[in-house]
Amino acid sequence: MQDADRTRIDRYRALLAVETLREALARDPASAGTARDLARTLVELGRVDEAIACYRTVLDHDPSLHAIHAGLGTLLRNTGRHAEALHHLEQAHALQPDDAPVHAVLALVLQELGHIDAAIAHLRRAIALAPDEPNYYLGLTRLSALPADDPALAAMQALAGRAGTLDDQGRMRLHFALGKALADSGHHRASFDHLLKANAIRRAQTPYDEQRIARGARAIRARFTADVIAATAASGHPSPRPVFIVGMPRSGSTLVEQILASHPLVFGAGEVGTLSDTLQDAAKRFPDWRVGTPLTGLSARDRHAIAEDYLHRLDRLVTGWTGDRPPARISNKTLDNFFHIGLIRQLWPNARIIHTLRDPIDTCLSCFSIPFDKLAFTFDLGELGRYHRHYQDQMTHWRQVLPPGTILDVRYEDIVADLETGARRIIAYCDLPWDEACLRFHESRRLVRTSSVAQVRRPIYRSAVGRWRPDDETLRPLLDGLGMASAAGDTA
The missing domain is CATH 1.25.40.10 (Tetratricopeptide repeat domain)
Structure with missing residues (x-):
């Protein structure tokens, strides 16, 4: 069948x-x-x-x-x-x-609304009611560093001693939770051992067609030349409202969107499938066109209709807006939209494209520590490194074929070192007046639903720069994927 x-x-x-x-x-x-x-x-x-x-x-x-x-x-x-x-x-x-699952969902809602302490309290209550549920420990460790004498850490370690009673999902979540907790307490080697076990379980459960990703990326680069993009950009939709934040996961993108969305003229939509949905629907309306190919075969009227469709979808995402007028900019933080930058340029030549980037090894190790739901490339060090290379190749291509200044590169390490300079640069690129609220991004109560939900509720911190790294032998699959000879950053 x-x-x-x-x-x-x-x-x-x-x-x-x-x-x-x-x-x-x-x-x-x-x-x-x-x-x-x-x-x-x-x-x-x-x-x-x-x-x-x-x-x-x-x-x-x-x-x-x-x-x-x-x-x-x-x-x-x-x-x-x-x-x-x-x-x-x-x-x-x-x-x-005393319903533990309700405590857990309450914690999820509260953390996404920015009430981190209340969320932690509900997770601790869920753990007290159901101490053998690994998901509650995972939620707690994502929000809080556990001291060495924390009863939750002892309970996790005891549960690991009887991990045979858990199914694969339970063991995977427990290993991720212990990986985070032990890293926070400085036990990095033991932490990484748990992350290796967690990701091995996840990888065995998750299909991933690495060659399809590579073929698709190469095809996009071959099709979207400078001349092809320029041929339609002049007749694109004039709206400056769309802002696209692209890059790798764990590269500082949530921080950048939080800074941007703290501006009174900006709405941060987060990670939404709006562009993908728009393009998929356009492919149904125009059967001669396929997603991932240039729009040169469509009339200016048809391209304008696609652009308008996206803008209407974007407007429907704006909820809880308290401004006197509609937002001047709406950000979309679906990071793999970097594959679609050529189409974005053809549809909205005035759209802003912010590319967040971070040290490649720090980025990849941070990805490896998170149990992402849909990012199958993050569960194997070699595949993770090679995906990072595809992403880098894609961004290099866009810089070569697009006019200078089209894309704003924002390095995580620079934002951490000098928040105000970095924030002013982002706001100026978006052609907005400066607002001091952008420096108080952690006070915003906007909805955040990413793995960085707790971090962006705090002022800038520097502990994620230059994170601990295993030895080169352990990291060899990642280093080979990245094209690096060693974790010191030497190129292979």
Whole structure:
């Protein structure tokens, strides 16, 4: 059976399940189990608003249903509606104070809203209620350095002693948590051993087609020459509103967006699939064009329509805006948009493109320490190094084919060394007046949903510059991938 056929069958079964569950819920409107099953099936079908409405209808019949408040709160958080999510999760907590998963989701919502201490308190309570759940330790270590005598660290180490009782996911999360905790306490060798184990588990679970990435990157560089880009850039959409922040993960991009979004004329949309969605939909509307190829075959009118579509999607992301007028700039921090810089230039010649970069080894080791959900290239040192090379080759190409000044390079180490100079440079590049709020980025209460959620709630710190590195033998796969002879930075 082909994958497409299997997908159609699964969708048909889900549609039948929706009708059956709706009928069951009509007979028993306060059935928490039926409502949860219906909501989950609707989410699988992409009908999220209907799932939310389903939960609300059940609560209208019985507002004391703990599981429905918890399910609705989780779904609202996943859709970025954090204030509503917090309300329902607090209701669930009030109804059942000792529900560890609710404490964990509350912690997630609170940390993304910037309430780090409250999030830590909920995670510690979740650990007390369920000390054998590795995910709670992972959440705690992402937010806080644990002292050597912290009971949570002792509990993690005890759980590691009986890791055979955990499934692969549990062991992977526990190793990542111990990797972070031990690094924070200065036990770097033991920390890295845990990271190697965690990533080995993750890599075995995750398919990754490295050659497809390499072929795609080479094809983009071959197609997007200086002449091809220039041929359409003059007729691109004139809006200066889009700002694209691109680069490698863990390169300071969240810090840069936090600085930028602290400006009263800027909205930071974060890591959103808006550009990818726009391009995919454009490929359906214009069958002769494919994503990853230049737009020269489309008319100026069609290119303008694609650009407008993205801008409309971007505007819909603006929530909680308190300015007197719409934001002058809206940032998109989906980092692998560096593959699409040629298309960005063709569509919006006045868009700002900010490239964040950091020492390659620091960048890669930081990536290796994080259990990213979708970044499959980060689970193997060799693949990570080679991906970094593809990214570097791509950025070198764009610098060669685009006019000078099109892309602003922002080095993490420079921002850390001199925040004001770096922040002023970013704001000036975006053609905005200077605002002192950009220096108080850590006071912003904007939503942050990246792995740097705790770091950007603190003033600038320098401890991430020149992080500890294993010996060259241990790092050999990464060094070879990066094209470096040693961790000292010598080129192979």
